[in-house]
Amino acid sequence: MTVTFNDVLRAQRRLAAHLPPTPLWAYRQLDPDVLVKHENTQPTGAFKARGALTLLDRMSADERARGVVTYSTGNHAQAIAYAAAAFDTRCVVVMPEKANPFKAQAARALGATVVLEGADLAGSGAHAAALAEADGLRLVSPGDEPDILAGVGTLYQEVFAAAPDLDAVVVPIGSGTGAAAACVVRAALAPRCEVIGVQSSASPAGHDSWRAGSCVTRPDTTAVEGLATGRGFDLPQRHLRGALNDFLLVDDADIARAQRLLATHAHTLAEGAGATALAAVLTHPDRFAGRKIAVICTGGNAGPQELRNLSA
Ligand SMILES: *Cc1c(COP(=O)(O)O)cnc(C)c1O
Numbered sequence: 416m417t418v419t420f421n422d423v424l425r426a427q428r429r430l431a432a433h434l435p436p437t438p439l440w441a442y443r444q445l446d447p448d449v450l451v452k453h454e455n456t457q458p459t460g461a462f463k464a465r466g467a468l469t470l471l472d473r474m475s476a477d478e479r480a481r482g483v484v485t486y487s488t489g490n491h492a493q494a495i496a497y498a499a500a501a502f503d504t505r506c507v508v509v510m511p512e513k514a515n516p517f518k519a520q521a522a523r524a525l526g527a528t529v530v531l532e533g534a535d536l537a538g539s540g541a542h543a544a545a546l547a548e549a550d551g552l553r554l555v556s557p558g559d560e561p562d563i564l565a566g567v568g569t570l571y572q573e574v575f576a577a578a579p580d581l582d583a584v585v586v587p588i589g590s591g592t593g594a595a596a597a598c599v600v601r602a603a604l605a606p607r608c609e610v611i612g613v614q615s616s617a618s619p620a621g622h623d624s625w626r627a628g629s630c631v632t633r634p635d636t637t638a639v640e641g642l643a644t645g646r647g648f649d650l651p652q653r654h655l656r657g658a659l660n661d662f663l664l665v666d667d668a669d670i671a672r673a674q675r676l677l678a679t680h681a682h683t684l685a686e687g688a689g690a691t692a693l694a695a696v697l698t699h700p701d702r703f704a705g706r707k708i709a710v711i712c713t714g715g716n717a718g719p720q721e722l723r724n725l726s727a
Pocket residue numbers: 461462463490491587588589590591592593594640641642686688689713714715
């Protein structure tokens with residue numbers, strides 16, 4: 416099962432009715448060679464709306480009538496809740512007990528039933544699977560869904576259409592759907608552009624899975640939601656293998672610094688995951704010097720602690 420550029424183009428045609436393209440800006444004070452792709456401006460505050468709407472759009476009427484259940488640290492939950500509401504579908508989301516309360520509240524406001532269960536994402540996933548079994552709901556994985564990957568690919572179609580001469584696109588990685596989709600679209604539209612993944616060194620499961628060539632589980636202690644998965648996901652990892660050009664790690668402190676820079680130099684409230692690509696560029700200056708790059712600001716749903724840290 417692989418996702419192709421044609422799947423992305425089909426998703427793009429379907430998504431046009433739901434989501435306008437997001438801006439891609441350079442900021443003189445930040446770095447004129449760095450373009451920021453503003454997925455923080457999506458209606459749910461993160462790029463995941465693209466994949467979720469595509470998934471719901473592709474479900475049969477029967478499947479939609481039964482409803483969906485998913486698990487998430489927050490943004491995937493909000494995206495599925497948003498898409499389920501758009502398609503008039505019942506939605507249950509399971510979040511870890513210590514989930515960002517803003518994100519739980521946002522999913523509720525979108526009409527989802529929110530269940531706080533599990534010490535981490537794995538615990539929430541087990542509970543979601545049990546609910547799917549008991550209630551006949553469609554279990555939606557945060558990572559292993561071809562329609563989500565195809566929908567997310569529309570982000571990269573927009574990037575390469577607006578900036579066909581990029582040397583590198585830098586993508587934060589949690590489950591890896593974003594980076595996998597970037598590789599699919601890059602191969603079709605900008606074969607000489609590098610796709611570079613970034614993860615927090617405190618939750619390196621995606622990085623270590625890519626380096627090992629098979630999915631592994633790893634300690635998962637980053638405070639950066641969206642990158643905190645603890646395990647590799649099979650579908651995105653298969654797309655990343657042999658396609659991703661490099662995979663960098665950054666510290667949570669570097670991410671917080673990039674978050675502050677986006678606020679002061681780019682008029683942008685990013686959550687940690689949304690600042691992670693910029694953090695990689697700032698902490699690896701030699702790797703990116705003199706090159707035209709795009710960093711994906713994947714989301715803006717900063718939690719209460721992140722907002723306090725902005726002024727620290
Ligand atoms: C989910 C998420 C990521 C990670 O994306 P994957 O496709 O899971 O690798 C990065 N940033 C934000 C804001 C997210 O919500």
